[in-house]
Amino acid sequence: MICFTGDRGKDARYCSAILFDFDGTLATLNVDFGSMRAGLLSRIQSYGLDVDRFKDLYALEMIDRATEELEPVRPDAVPVLKEECLSLIRDVEMEGARRGMLFDGIRDMFRILRQKNIKTAVVTRNCFDAVSCIYQGIEVECDAVVSREFTQRVKPHPQHLITALALLGVEASQAVMAGDHPMDISAGKAVGAYTIGVLSGYSGTEPLREAQADLILDHITDLLTAL
Numbered sequence: 001m002i003c004f005t006g007d008r009g010k011d012a013r014y015c016s017a018i019l020f021d022f023d024g025t026l027a028t029l030n031v032d033f034g035s036m037r038a039g040l041l042s043r044i045q046s047y048g049l050d051v052d053r054f055k056d057l058y059a060l061e062m063i064d065r066a067t068e069e070l071e072p073v074r075p076d077a078v079p080v081l082k083e084e085c086l087s088l089i090r091d092v093e094m095e096g097a098r099r100g101m102l103f104d105g106i107r108d109m110f111r112i113l114r115q116k117n118i119k120t121a122v123v124t125r126n127c128f129d130a131v132s133c134i135y136q137g138i139e140v141e142c143d144a145v146v147s148r149e150f151t152q153r154v155k156p157h158p159q160h161l162i163t164a165l166a167l168l169g170v171e172a173s174q175a176v177m178a179g180d181h182p183m184d185i186s187a188g189k190a191v192g193a194y195t196i197g198v199l200s201g202y203s204g205t206e207p208l209r210e211a212q213a214d215l216i217l218d219h220i221t222d223l224l225t226a227l
Contacts, residue, residue, distance in 0.1 A: 017170040021179030022124035024201015030096035039088045097133040105221040110141045119143045121164040125154045156183040158190040185211035
């Protein structure tokens, strides 16, 4: 195991596994979320739903809400709407993936962690094809990849992390969750994991501190100096 001591004055935490977000943490953040949201709202509106109730939701949660509202009035249209929306999201993700790249040092980091007998998992709301497009061979270099296809509930719901931890055979108390978004931190907190925020993607320092990240790093590979 390895030992982390955070920057919030907390005791050291022994760790045998690290869970990583993907976009903005391991790879460049190239997903056009604005285009994605606009496309989803347009599709949802075409089914006669009031899109004002969806504007504050994340993309996948938009689909959940839309199918819930459509079910009582047009149950036959639910699977069609869901497929259209998921296809739209996948298209945007794949476009971003084709322009994306891993941050420097990511493959070396996974190699070093394996040498130290630290288990690794990627926990992402992305589809697997987008992840593997950017990180070819990830399923070999990482112990588990839990994209949205492989969990019933995605981050920030803790079930996403619980699924990854079960695959690794590691207790949350001996795990680290690392990501660039406050939802990564809140999901990690929810399961009792140590949390690391990184400044390479979505968030600045203050949102990650507000989410109560135990440690904040400029880049994820900086964790190697914190072992």
